[in-house]
Amino acid sequence: MAAMELRLPVPRKVVSQGLARGSDKHLVAPGDTITTDTGYMRGHGTYMGDEKLVASVAGAVERVNKLICVKALKTRYNGEVGDIVVGRITEVQQKRWKVETNARLDSVLLLSSMNLPGGELRRRSAEDELAMRDYLQEGDLISAEVQAVFSDGAVSLHTRSLKYGKLGQGVLVQVSPSLVKRQKTHFHDLPCGASVILGNNGFIWIYPTPEQKDEEAGGFVTNLEPVPLHDREVISRLRNCILALVAQKLMLYDTSILYCYEASLPHQIKDILKPEVMQEIVLETRHRLLELEG
Amino acid sequence: MKETPLSNCERRFLLRAIEERKRLDGRQSYDYRNVRISFGADYGCCIVELGRTKVLGQVSCELVSPKLNRATEGILFFNLELSPMASPAFEPGRQSELLVKLNRLLERCLRNSKCIDTESLCVVAGVKVWQIRVDLHLLNHDGNIIDAASIAAIVALCHFRRPDVSVQGDEVTLYTPEERDPVPLSIHHMPICVSFAFFQQGTYLLVDPSEREERVMDGLLVIAMNKHREICTIQSSGGIMLLKDQVLRCSKITGVKVAEITELIQKALENDRKVRKEGGKFGFAESIPNQKISAFKMERAPVDTNDVEEQAEEIITKADPPSEVFAKPILQTPGTAQIGEGIENSWGDLEESEREEQEEDNSDDATTSGVQKMETEEISGVSKTKKEADTIILSDSEEEVVVVLEPEETRKKTRTHTSAKQENSSSKKTFNKKRKKKRTTH
Amino acid sequence: MAGLELLSDEGYRVDGRRAGELRKVRARMGVFAQADGSAYIEQGNTKVLAVVYGPHEMRGSRSKALHDRALVNCQYSMATFSTGERKRRPHGDRKSSEMTLHLKQTFEAAILTQLYPRSQIDIYVQVLQADGGNYCASVNAATLATIDAGIPMRDYVCASSAGFIEDTPLADLNYVEEAAGGPQVALALLPKSDQIALLEMNSRLHEDHLDQVIEAAIKACKDIYTVLDQVVREHVHEVTTLLGE
Numbered sequence: 001m002a003a004m005e006l007r008l009p010v011p012r013k014v015v016s017q018g019l020a021r022g023s024d025k026h027l028v029a030p031g032d033t034i035t036t037d038t039g040y041m042r043g044h045g046t047y048m049g050d051e052k053l054v055a056s057v058a059g060a061v062e063r064v065n066k067l068i069c070v071k072a073l074k075t076r077y078n079g080e081v082g083d084i085v086v087g088r089i090t091e092v093q094q095k096r097w098k099v100e101t102n103a104r105l106d107s108v109l110l111l112s113s114m115n116l117p118g119g120e121l122r123r124r125s126a127e128d129e130l131a132m133r134d135y136l137q138e139g140d141l142i143s144a145e146v147q148a149v150f151s152d153g154a155v156s157l158h159t160r161s162l163k164y165g166k167l168g169q170g171v172l173v174q175v176s177p178s179l180v181k182r183q184k185t186h187f188h189d190l191p192c193g194a195s196v197i198l199g200n201n202g203f204i205w206i207y208p209t210p211e212q213k214d215e216e217a218g219g220f221v222t223n224l225e226p227v228p229l230h231d232r233e234v235i236s237r238l239r240n241c242i243l244a245l246v247a248q249k250l251m252l253y254d255t256s257i258l259y260c261y262e263a264s265l266p267h268q269i270k271d272i273l274k275p276e277v278m279q280e281i282v283l284e285t286r287h288r289l290l291e292l293e294g
Numbered sequence: 295m296k297e298t299p300l301s302n303c304e305r306r307f308l309l310r311a312i313e314e315r316k317r318l319d320g321r322q323s324y325d326y327r328n329v330r331i332s333f334g335a336d337y338g339c340c341i342v343e344l345g346r347t348k349v350l351g352q353v354s355c356e357l358v359s360p361k362l363n364r365a366t367e368g369i370l371f372f373n374l375e376l377s378p379m380a381s382p383a384f385e386p387g388r389q390s391e392l393l394v395k396l397n398r399l400l401e402r403c404l405r406n407s408k409c410i411d412t413e414s415l416c417v418v419a420g421v422k423v424w425q426i427r428v429d430l431h432l433l434n435h436d437g438n439i440i441d442a443a444s445i446a447a448i449v450a451l452c453h454f455r456r457p458d459v460s461v462q463g464d465e466v467t468l469y470t471p472e473e474r475d476p477v478p479l480s481i482h483h484m485p486i487c488v489s490f491a492f493f494q495q496g497t498y499l500l501v502d503p504s505e506r507e508e509r510v511m512d513g514l515l516v517i518a519m520n521k522h523r524e525i526c527t528i529q530s531s532g533g534i535m536l537l538k539d540q541v542l543r544c545s546k547i548t549g550v551k552v553a554e555i556t557e558l559i560q561k562a563l564e565n566d567r568k569v570r571k572e573g574g575k576f577g578f579a580e581s582i583p584n585q586k587i588s589a590f591k592m593e594r595a596p597v598d599t600n601d602v603e604e605q606a607e608e609i610i611t612k613a614d615p616p617s618e619v620f621a622k623p624i625l626q627t628p629g630t631a632q633i634g635e636g637i638e639n640s641w642g643d644l645e646e647s648e649r650e651e652q653e654e655d656n657s658d659d660a661t662t663s664g665v666q667k668m669e670t671e672e673i674s675g676v677s678k679t680k681k682e683a684d685t686i687i688l689s690d691s692e693e694e695v696v697v698v699l700e701p702e703e704t705r706k707k708t709r710t711h712t713s714a715k716q717e718n719s720s721s722k723k724t725f726n727k728k729r730k731k732k733r734t735t736h
Numbered sequence: 737m738a739g740l741e742l743l744s745d746e747g748y749r750v751d752g753r754r755a756g757e758l759r760k761v762r763a764r765m766g767v768f769a770q771a772d773g774s775a776y777i778e779q780g781n782t783k784v785l786a787v788v789y790g791p792h793e794m795r796g797s798r799s800k801a802l803h804d805r806a807l808v809n810c811q812y813s814m815a816t817f818s819t820g821e822r823k824r825r826p827h828g829d830r831k832s833s834e835m836t837l838h839l840k841q842t843f844e845a846a847i848l849t850q851l852y853p854r855s856q857i858d859i860y861v862q863v864l865q866a867d868g869g870n871y872c873a874s875v876n877a878a879t880l881a882t883i884d885a886g887i888p889m890r891d892y893v894c895a896s897s898a899g900f901i902e903d904t905p906l907a908d909l910n911y912v913e914e915a916a917g918g919p920q921v922a923l924a925l926l927p928k929s930d931q932i933a934l935l936e937m938n939s940r941l942h943e944d945h946l947d948q949v950i951e952a953a954i955k956a957c958k959d960i961y962t963v964l965d966q967v968v969r970e971h972v973h974e975v976t977t978l979l980g981e
Contacts, residue, residue, distance in 0.1 A: 014974065025976060029968045030883060031891030031928045045888060047848060049929075056848055056888035058972050072886035073975050076772070076791065104791040104855045152853050179979075247769070249978035394833040406917075406938045515935075525946060528921075528937035531837075533845035535931035538950055545943050 028055040028070055035068065043069025077103040077177040077201035079155030083146045084186040086172070086199035087157070089136050095129055097136055099144070101201045102177065105154040109136075113147060113158035115165070141167040143197055143205065163187060167197075168222035170207030171239050175246045177202040181253040188254040192261055193234045198252060204242060206235050237264060240272040241281070248282040255292070259285045297383035300509045308510045312498050318506060319345075324547055326502045329555060331449055331562040335577035337476065338454030342446040345504065346436035351446035352429045353454040357468070360416070360423040368415020369425040372400050374432070374443055381435035396440055399529055400430075403444055403485050403518040407526035410451065411480040417459050418466060424456060426479070437505035440516055444487040449559055453566070454479055485526040486555050487518040488548040492534045499540075501547065515541070517548040521556040742913055743901045750912050751780075756952060758896070758908045758959050763876070763967045765884045766975075773885025777877040780910060781867035786877035788885040790857035806852035810839040812874060814863040835871055842875055842895075842924045842933045848888045857887060868910035869897050871936075875924050876960060883968055892964060893933055895924040896956035898949050900941055905952035907959075919945075923953040927961040930954070 028034060034046060034053045042048060045057045046068060055061070057072035077085070079101075087099035090106060097109040111124050111132060136142065143164050144157035159165050177200065186198045189209055197205040208231040210223070227235075241260040242252065250256055263284040264272050271277050308318070315323060327345030334340065338353035360367065374397050376384045384390070404410075415424040428450060430443050455476030458469045491503035491511040503511060513532025519525050525545060530536055569576045625631045743749055753759070759780030768774040773788035794801045801807065812835040816824050825832060843859060859881070861874040875895035882889060898921045899906040899913055906913065914920060919941035924934040941949065 027969060027972050027976065029892070029965055029972070030889045031926070047888070047890070049890075054890075056890065057886050058883045058968050059886075060972075060976055072888075073972060074772070074884065075886040100793070104793070104852055106793045249975055251979065391833075391837055394830055395837060398830055398834040402938055407940050408917075519943070520940075523943045524940045525937060525943055526940055528935055530932065530935040531841055533841045533933070535845060535926065535929075535933060536935065537931065538947075538954065541932070541935060541950065542947060545946055549943060 026061040027059070028061055029058045030056050034061055034070070039066065041067045043067045045070030045072055072178075074176050074178055077101055078153070079103060079107070079146045079149050080200075081146055081148060083200035084143065084197065085146060085155075085157065085201045086141065086143050086167070086197055086203035086205050087201070089138050089140045089142065092133055092136070092138060095124075095132075097132070099142065099157060101155065101157075101199075102174070102203065103153070103155060103201065105152065107146075107155040107157050108150075109142070109144060109157045109159070113156070113160060115160055115162070136166060141172065141205070143167060143199070166222060167205055168207065169224070169227055170205050171235055173204040173206065173239055173242050175202045175204060175242070175252065179246060179249070179252050180204075181251045183253055190238070190254065190258055190261070192238070192258070193231060194238055196238065196254070196257065198254075204252070206238050206242075208232075208235065233269065237261060237269045237272070240264070240269060244272055244278040244281055245285070247278055250282060250285065256285060256289060259288045263288075300506075304506075305510050308506060309493060312493050312500065312507075315498075317500065317504075319504065321502075323499065324501045324551075326551060326555075327504075329445065329558055331445070331559065332578060333453060333562075333566045333576060338450055340446060340449045340453055341433070341578065342442050342449060344438060344442040344445070344502070346434055347438055347442045348433040349439070349442040349446040350431045350433055351443075351450035352431075353450045354427050354429070355454075355456045356425045356427070357417065357422050358425045359421060365420040366416045366423075367412040368423045370405050370410060370412065371425065371427045372397070372404060372430075372447065373428070374400055374430040374439075376432050376435075376439075379434075380432040384435075395531065396443065399440055399487070399516060399527065400443060400447060402529075403487055403527040404428075404447055407483075407485050407518070407520075409448070409481055409483050409485055409520070409526075411482060414480045418461060422466065426451075426454075426456075435505060437503050437508045438489050440487050441489055441502060444485065444518065445555065445559070448481075448484045448486065449562070451479060452481055452484070452559070452563055483520040483522060483524070484556055484559065485518045485520045486552045487516050487527070488551050490515040490517070490544050490547075492532075492536075496534055496536060496540060499544070501551065515544055517545055519545070519548045519552045521553055523549050742916055742918075743904060743906070747904075749906065751910060755904045756907045756955065758956055759910065761876075761960065761963045763880055763964060765880050765967065765971045771881075771885075773881040773883070773887070775877050775880030775884055777873055777880065779869055779873045779876070779908070781865055782863070782869055782873045782910075783865040784870070784873040784877040785862045785864060786874065786881040787860045787862075788858065788878070788881040788887065789860075790885070791852040791855035791887065792858075794854065794856045801854045801856075804853050805849040806847070806855045806857050808840055808844045808847060808849065808857050808859065810836050810843065810859045810861070810878075812836045812839055812861045812863075814866060814870070818863050818866040835874070838871065838934055838936070839874060839878065842893055843878065843882070845933045846879075846889050846891065846893045846926065847882065848890060851888060866911070868912070868914045869908060869922075871922050872896050872908075872924075876964060880964060880967065884971075891926040891928045892961055893924055894927055894957040894960045894964060895922065895934070896953055896960055897922045898953035898956060900945055900949050903945075905945075905949045907952050907956035919949070921949050921953050923950065923957060925954060925957040927958050 026034075032055045034055055036052050038051060040053060042053060043062075045055060045059065046053055047056050048054070053068060055070045057070055057075075059070050059072045062069050062071055079085075085099075085101050085107070087101040087107060089097050089109075090100045091098035095111045097111075099107040099109050101107045111128065114135065116122070116128070117135075142159065144159045145161070145164060146155050147158040148156045150156065180198050180200055180202060182200070183198075186200070187195070188198070189195045193209060195207055195209045197207075199205070208227050238257065238261055241264050242257060244264075245252060245256060245260055260281055263281045264277075267277055267281070272281065311318065317323070319327070321327070328343075330343040332341050332343075340351050342349050342351070358369065361369065374393070376390075376393055376396075378384050378386055410426070415426065417423055428447050430446055432439055432443070455471075455478050457471065458474040458477050460467050460469070489502060491500045491507055492498070492513050492515065493500070493511055495512060500507060500511075503514075508514075511532065513530065513534030515534075515536065516527070516529045516531075517525060518527040525548075528541070528545075566576060623631045623633045743755065747754060749755070751759075759782075761777065761779050763775060763777040765775045766773075767776050767785070768787060771787045771789055774786065776783070776785050778784075791806050794807070812832050814825055814832070816822050839859065839861065847857065849857075859878050861878055863870050863874065872895035875893055879889075879893045883892075896907060897909045897914075899909045900919045901913075909920060917939060919937065919939045921941075922934070922936045923932060925932055935950075
């Protein structure tokens, strides 16, 4: 039985040659002039230099009526109101927690935006402030929704719903925010036996589907019962599939993850991350998605 | 000690002055400050003063074994120290970015340009060479350390004399200064650094920035040149964007400045040599000027007074006549008096009631009111005569005692602090606010 | 190395290049999946790896955060195996500190830091093999890494070195030419606007030749810009096609 696998380097194959996509997009690099017409409004990724609109990031130009912006290939998370995020508590401050969400400034979770256990609605007192650490400590993972965006770009979160709150047992996968597709809902229960939260900030949480759906605790009590082996296998397979999709730069949403999972079933879980297996699985996923689109 | 940040109004003032091509000390854009070079009693010790920036340079030498890959060359070692003596912003011990930058610049300017003949420092190849060590200490920081330091380094090196050595076969004899005169180092050329400070994204350029100017500059360009117009080092720092023509222009200016400074250095060295030969007094004690006033005589500065009178009359006719009514001093309490009212409050948005007042008596002030305002500002705090105060009402805010100010005539409306006595009283305010000056009608 | 002529009579340099020719440049973006941006560049035998993290919340002392701009934090380090002799380089030594300062200065000028108040952008550069032009290759690698991270910049920052031998300006010096001790210029340029972000010169050069040497360096920077631009466009094209939107 092989204890370790070694690979020799081989020249990379450019994958995009196999895909027939029309390159009708206007691709720019920093310093390129987009237009000299001054009638346009300047959006993200551009700056005005010498009466010309110049691109400041590398990406595709998007034009909506009079607004021109350049969407970069990879950015940090930029919060929008209503997004679902998965974050990690980094600091406990007075009356609020600082949450790391892969954005350019740490997000803020105010004590008043957090649901108290039991779901009571009351003004937060000094005792609540002192008991903050009992609710959430540094290192805890939470799921929350963006309530507002501050002027400097920092995001204010809230967990005012029973589906948000501290996360229990599961696996976290960190990807780039631009790979997570925007959908109506980001909480999915996959038929393969696990559930997944696709945070808009690129943090993806895979966890075993809970038996009962009702949680009166509002998500504070973590369920530490041992997870059965079958569930764990499903979760690790899902995680490897997500990594494979990310490596091949496919957008992540519930359908693509599910198809990838199904395409990977013939392989062993640890083989999924091998380059040729990854390519095969993702290619199959692409085909199935194309068929789905019709 | 953490450096005090420069206030925004000072920064604005300096930048505006530079835009109008004015510098705080009255220099032109391309003028250097006065360079004074004085030598110590020992050879190799000198103090260079560039305006108020002072650098002390000391050269010393030692016989050591050479580096393995350069067996026939001597070793040069440069070190610049920034101690808290120069400026409280420098902290002892910590190697800051500025220190690294200055040291590297000095090293590149003096070592890489090969101004000293290192081959001549070799005594016995592979066994013994001279190690020349140049130590520079900044004694006072008033801007442009690098120029002063480079001048100090090169002057000290030129001034230094090393002990004479003779080699006979295997025997090396080191002569003391008494036995044989010490020998000067062989210096090929003298590189001098010239700094250019850029402002407003490279639009304005100043030579030899002072400390204040350094704080508001966008970036610095240092060009080191010798008098043969060979460039030894160029270094741009501070994140400014330069254009090629700017660099070329600066190099031309550098040529001119370096020629002047080299001449100065030669003269200073020559003076010192003469003094030492003639047996006169030399050393630092002699060079520090006596800072005492020893004469009751003022230097006459010629002033061109040709058209002063005409200009003065012009100004007088244009200006408004001074007002007839002068505000009389009002004594509030023993020790506090008031003349007129203060100038306009510049703290920001006014409260409702104040805004009404302001709208009612908005008037245009003429230039002469400016003069009067100054007087009222100065005098309003000074005590005049000792009379009894009318009333003192204390506010219950946590700040100091609040005094009620009652205007002399009811026509003058003032913004007051407390009490319903005033017709225009508003909410309680603290004593710190300036009062608005109202002009009485002519 | 006496007797080694840096420029032969026929106009060939030590490695067979012409006076104004650059070394072969190979670059790749997105080498690390974990970092926000990463790039690897090979200029002849000089190999440099650059990694960019950010913009992110200030780590360490909050007091250093600038209220209106992002703080650019650089670190330049050379691997112990990068030079001919294995040399352990402590991080605080003067040469790396100077290079770090220069990198920081260059990128503070090029990155639009006003968009990210109170954040920090980290740029880490590691030289894997040093064969002359370390600073220039570092700047080029860091430019690619910053573009890969999606951090807005005014323009590319391309850097190149230039020297002057026997009245001829040479572009892109290798180690042998640098060690010979002649005048060398390192220039970092924003190609579209011809603005010089950093200019550094060592050793003696007569003022009259300055124009020629700077001109040669500017031309070399523009040549590097064409190569880097091509790499970026290919990468962007590939990723956009894969994303398929």
